[in-house]
Amino acid sequence: MRNIIIASTSTIHGSGYLDYILDDLKLFFNDAKNILFIPYARPSGISHDDYTEKASICFAKINKQVKSIHTFKNPIEAIKNAEAIFVGGGNTFVLTNQLHKNNLINALKTAINNGTPYLGTSAGSNICGLTIKTTNDMPIVYPPSFNALGFVPFNINPHYLDPDLTSKHMGETRETRIKEFHHFNTQPVIGLREGSWLKVTNNSIVLKGNLTARVFEYNKTPYEVGINTELNHLK
Amino acid sequence: MRNIIIASTSTIHGSGYLDYILDDLKLFFNDAKNILFIPYARPSGISHDDYTEKASICFAKINKQVKSIHTFKNPIEAIKNAEAIFVGGGNTFVLTNQLHKNNLINALKTAINNGTPYLGTSAGSNICGLTIKTTNDMPIVYPPSFNALGFVPFNINPHYLDPDLTSKHMGETRETRIKEFHHFNTQPVIGLREGSWLKVTNNSIVLKGNLTARVFEYNKTPYEVGINTELNHLK
Numbered sequence: 272m273r274n275i276i277i278a279s280t281s282t283i284h285g286s287g288y289l290d291y292i293l294d295d296l297k298l299f300f301n302d303a304k305n306i307l308f309i310p311y312a313r314p315s316g317i318s319h320d321d322y323t324e325k326a327s328i329c330f331a332k333i334n335k336q337v338k339s340i341h342t343f344k345n346p347i348e349a350i351k352n353a354e355a356i357f358v359g360g361g362n363t364f365v366l367t368n369q370l371h372k373n374n375l376i377n378a379l380k381t382a383i384n385n386g387t388p389y390l391g392t393s394a395g396s397n398i399c400g401l402t403i404k405t406t407n408d409m410p411i412v413y414p415p416s417f418n419a420l421g422f423v424p425f426n427i428n429p430h431y432l433d434p435d436l437t438s439k440h441m442g443e444t445r446e447t448r449i450k451e452f453h454h455f456n457t458q459p460v461i462g463l464r465e466g467s468w469l470k471v472t473n474n475s476i477v478l479k480g481n482l483t484a485r486v487f488e489y490n491k492t493p494y495e496v497g498i499n500t501e502l503n504h505l506k
Numbered sequence: 507m508r509n510i511i512i513a514s515t516s517t518i519h520g521s522g523y524l525d526y527i528l529d530d531l532k533l534f535f536n537d538a539k540n541i542l543f544i545p546y547a548r549p550s551g552i553s554h555d556d557y558t559e560k561a562s563i564c565f566a567k568i569n570k571q572v573k574s575i576h577t578f579k580n581p582i583e584a585i586k587n588a589e590a591i592f593v594g595g596g597n598t599f600v601l602t603n604q605l606h607k608n609n610l611i612n613a614l615k616t617a618i619n620n621g622t623p624y625l626g627t628s629a630g631s632n633i634c635g636l637t638i639k640t641t642n643d644m645p646i647v648y649p650p651s652f653n654a655l656g657f658v659p660f661n662i663n664p665h666y667l668d669p670d671l672t673s674k675h676m677g678e679t680r681e682t683r684i685k686e687f688h689h690f691n692t693q694p695v696i697g698l699r700e701g702s703w704l705k706v707t708n709n710s711i712v713l714k715g716n717l718t719a720r721v722f723e724y725n726k727t728p729y730e731v732g733i734n735t736e737l738n739h740l741k
Contacts, residue, residue, distance in 0.1 A: 280676050282676055283676065285674075314686075315678075316685065316686050316688075362686055403645065408678075409640060409684075411683075411686055411687040411691065412690050417648045432677065441515050441517055442642060442665040443643075448643070450551065451549075451550060453551075455647050456646065
């Protein structure tokens with residue numbers, strides 16, 4: 272039985288790290304005392320140690336012990352033996368590259384499909400889709416592949432942002448970028464606004480939080496879905 | 507003698523395609539009657555034909571004929587024989603992928619280093635740097651490499667955008683992203699605001715337009731440079 276939370280962001284404006292979702296995480300991680308942290312995405316380039324400390328302080332509030340994968344001799348074994356896994360945000364290319372480098376893609380797939388609870392935020396959510404081709408991040412390293420974990424049969428766009436109609440900037444809006452994606456790819460994309468998450472329970476995929484999400488399907492006009500919508504028919 | 511224009515954008519807010527730079531282009535392309543257009547970046551996924559028509563209409567204003575590379579049987583020969591080359595904006599990953607696929611990287615390097623005038627805008631400017639690792643684009647296709655043409659000894663960030671201090675969005679600012687880049691790469695990055703361009707004349711690299719540009723050097727505080735600043739010492 273799969274148990275996955277795919278969150279748009281770790282932090283919403285004006286509150287602390289994971290604060291907005293901590294009550295849900297307490298329930299979600301109910302059966303785990305220890306959480307395996309994967310800090311590879313290194314937001315702002317911070318070290319694995321510093322990032323782990325940040326996660327530890329937060330999870331101590333709900334009485335969870337955090338241990339980071341970079342402190343294990345054998346990271347594949349660490350994933351196999353994990354009671355629960357949290358992959359934090361940062362740069363999706365850096366994260367994907369390190370997962371491939373350490374040969375962890377299959378280990379993660381196996382563990383999570385066998386029921387190890389998984390929390391991803393931002394970059395950690397991007398990798399839950401079919402590919403990382405709808406990340407917002409800068410491609411600061413070249414990973415061996417853009418393929419991702421495929422826990423859901425579509426792509427994720429975290430930190431989804433509506434067009435700023437007053438902007439004089441000529442760079443593409445998020446919607447324009449995702450439409451470009453659909454000139455070269457056919458899978459749906461879910462634009463998750465900050466504060467939203469997808470809750471995957473076995474084969475069910477449900478929108479949570481208190482905002483709508485934007486769904487982009489190939490050759491269709493984008494549309495909004497409300498909270499508690501079942502999304503497992505999308506593919 | 508190299509002659510290159512590396513422009514942040516094709517279009518500035520409130521004016522037509524290339525309008526802001528057309529007087530300079532007339533001078534720049536003085537010796538060319540025909541311009542070879544490379545439409546591979548396909549902004550908003552438009553077809554090569556439609557994109558070529560857009561460029562043709564614009565260049566007709568300064569009496570230049572535009573012919574697109576996709577209409578030639580042998581694109582390598584088309585580059586070799588070109589009087590001048592224009593690579594338009596769009597998606598940098600799509601552009602880079604197509605250049606590699608058609609085996610055009612070396613042909614472009616040779617032609618431009620031998621003096622064929624080159625105009626790049628946006629994605630067409632990204633590829634003038636050492637790598638495309640500081641593009642703002644979504645990685646909608648997986649190119650065989652992030653290496654670029656290296657006409658300048660640093661990276662370009664086109665459409666450079668200052669942080670919006672009033673924003674409640676938690677996604678990274680452009681400056682944060684470029685600082686992340688410098689945790690994994692050491693070359694400088696030039697943030698070119700819309701309306702700015704670099705003029706490369708042989709070994710000289712000078713900022714043009716009427717805005718300052720932001721320079722990010724490894725392990726240094728970012729700083730602004732004014733118009734007409736010589737940047738060929740950066741590396």
